Amino acid sequence: MKRFILVLMVLALVVPAFAAGQKEAAPGQIVVKTMAYGDNSNPEGVNWVRIVDAFHKANPGIKIDYELLYDEAYHQKVAARLASGDVPHLAYMGADARWGAPWKEASQQFDHRPFIDGKVFDLNLIPPMGPKNEIFVLPLGTSNITTVLYMNEALVKSLGFAEPKTYEDLVAMVPKAKAAGLEVVSIDGADGWAWGSCYMSAIIARLSGDANWVSKAVAGQYKFTDQVFVDSLAMITRMVKDGVIAEKSVLVDYGANLSTFSNKKALFVVQGQWAAGSIDPAVADTTKMLAWPKLPGEKPAMAGSVAAAIQVGYGLTKAGAADAKVRDAALKFMMYFYSVEETTLRLREGAIVAPILKNYQVPADLPLIVKQKVSLAQSAKNTDVIDAFLGGAANDALNAGMQKIVTGAATPAQVAAEVEKLLRK
Secondary structure, eight states: OHHHHHHHHHHHHHHHHHTTTOOOOOTTOEEEEEEEEOOTTSHHHHHHHHHHHHHHHHOTTEEEEEEEEOTHHHHHHHHHHHHHTOOOSEEEEOSSTTTTHHHHHTTOBOOOGGGOOTTTBOGGGSOOOSTTOOOOSEESSSOEEOOEEEEEHHHHHHTTOOOOSBHHHHHHHHHHHHHTTOEEEEOOTTSHHHHIIIIIHHHHHHHHSOTTHHHHHHTTSSOTTSHHHHHHHHHHHHHHHHTSBOGGGGGOOHHHHHHHHHTTOEEEEEEOGGGGGGSOHHHHTTEEEEOOOBOTTOOGGGTTOEEEEOOOEEEEBHHHHSSHHHHHHHHHHHHHHTOHHHHHHHHHHTSOSSOOBTTOOOOTTSOHHHHHHHHHHHHSOEEOOGGGTOOHHHHHHHHHHHHHHHHTSSOHHHHHHHHHHHHTO
16 A cells, blocks of 8 residues: 555656646637656657647647656556546557556447548558457557568578578578578577567467467467467477577577677577667668568468567547547547658657558658568568467466477477466466
């Protein structure tokens, strides 16, 4: 209780600082109570203030009455406001356990589908978020791709190879790569999350043929002891045995992994789309961002798929949608916020993967690797990211278990059994 009171006291002090400069609503203004994400020292917060100020000048009849909070302070305040019944009209939210669950538990998720302008937004780039394909939030961009296979095209071509179309193409590169002192596929295997988010999330979808296998398994429709999941884990053993992934990868952390690729010591690297900005620019200019090639036993329906977590963004709550005037004012602000100029800015900053705007034209002056990121995001089929649905001890056991599989300390079946046991506790 003391800790809870202390948190509330801290928040009470923090909020006024971040909301400073706001004026009281003028008579007759439509007020949209908003929970915004960012602070006065990061681009997200600075841009928010700038965008709101510009919107107010263009729309004097609407007042975006916001709190601007960042990181844990934001999540704590969301919980506190929902618990007290002080529900905002518009908020920064998502559809997963961290960003979406509080709104779901408070029965404040609102389906935006009837209000999304298909002439402005590409509806094919906005994934369903609810059991009836509801869209609870307008994402800042396309889903966050976690399973990118980055290829140093120049290095691959120097060995006489081309972009791999199948797993066997990767295996064929192993002898020449080893002779040249190069790794084929590098992964930061010392980071347990990388095995789950950046590797296994793609493999299970490919082999099962179900883009949502993980979320269905967590919900009880499948089991992690099902043969297809055991087979997916066994792909780790196969890749290590074939030399596609090195056993020593379990000693490599995130920084060392990207350094290996930037220093031209690996033909490929596995990481999320966010790693593109950390690759040496000279190497990035010859890098292609790919989905995994066709894997042994994969189902045709999932060919070329990538695992991607639904991007966060702004969404109306049921409380905000209850009043038509407030709802329409909030939607007008959202259309302004997601305008081409602001979306381009977020793309340049690396804050989004790709815009969800219809017929969006990528600025010609953007780095090549950013353009590829947009292309991959707009074309690849998306599948579940494991840790967006599997949490706690079960997810920890899976990540650690995959490291044990690499070293031979555990079998795929043993890891699968432990995950299932911990999940159903």
